[in-house]
Amino acid sequence: MMPAILARKLGMTQIFQEDGRLERVTVLEAGPCLVTAVRTAERDGYDAVQLAFGATKEKHITRAELGHLRKAGAPPLRHVKEFRDERGELKMGETVTVEAFAPGAKVKVSGTSKGKGFQGTVKRHGFSRGPVSHGSHNVRAPGSIGASADPARVFKGIRGPGQMGNHRVTQRGLEIVGVDPELNLLMVRGGVPGPPNGVVEVRTDG
Incomplete structure (x- = not known):
């Protein structure tokens, strides 16, 4: 069978491994x-x-x-x-079906990340804030974005406020920790892109 399938993200939970370790997993309804x-x-x-x-x-x-x-x-x-x-x-x-995958296999999951709308530089890029006391008016402002007369322009790639999220994201190197053929479920270690009920693509990694 081919090592790729479409799936719906149901949410996250945790399971115990045979050696007693607690794993956080994302549950995917994969196929048929x-x-x-x-x-x-x-x-x-x-x-x-x-x-x-x-x-x-x-x-x-x-x-x-x-x-x-x-x-x-x-x-x-x-x-x-x-x-x-x-x-x-x-x-x-x-x-x-999910029988094309086996526990222990490495996969990459692609999907559309959660959209967060128009956000500022503190939330979008992790900028530090300014002082919040003594009459400061620069609490969450981005600050300077370039010089004045020379070069008299803003360089491309300057991080600023704008649309955050709602982009195609691929998470690589995820391990399958469980397969349930009866319920068409894949359990993948860690998180995958997108909100609950979002559709993702699962491929073998490598």
């Missing part, structure tokens, strides 16, 4: 994912497999997406994602 397309280098210019995940109603997806899923014999599914160079021996219509 249907193979809705297979890309080949001869026909498409690259090798990839397309997986679909997350049952939904027909009214929540476009007619083009619905027709594409019907061509693969799949029911209405909300999330469709291609995984490049991980096609393996999969064929259209097959199903990928």
Whole structure:
């Protein structure tokens, strides 16, 4: 089976290992994912497999997406994602489950981080604050961002306030500590990007 799957982040908990250690883990509802397309280098210019995940109603997806899923014999599914160079021996219509992963394997998890809106430099970049007494008006201001007449501009890359979060993030080197095929659950050591119920991509790392 291929070492990649789509999953939904359910939340975090803790479990005891056989040696008595307490592990903090993220629980992922991984699959089952249907193979809705297979890309080949001869026909498409690259090798990839397309997986679909997350049952939904027909009214929540476009007619083009619905027709594409019907061509693969799949029911209405909300999330469709291609995984490049991980096609393996999969064929259209097959199903990928958590049984493709084993405890102890290293994976990388990609998802969209929690959006925190427009934030200042203290929260966004960890700047130090200014003095808060004796009439200070520079408690959380960023301070100087450049010189005056020379160079008469602000250099690119200066850290400042702005949008924080809501970016694609990949967490690498996570270890699978538990697999439950009956409930389609993966338990991964540590945290993964995104809020609860967010959809993430799980691939083998390395």
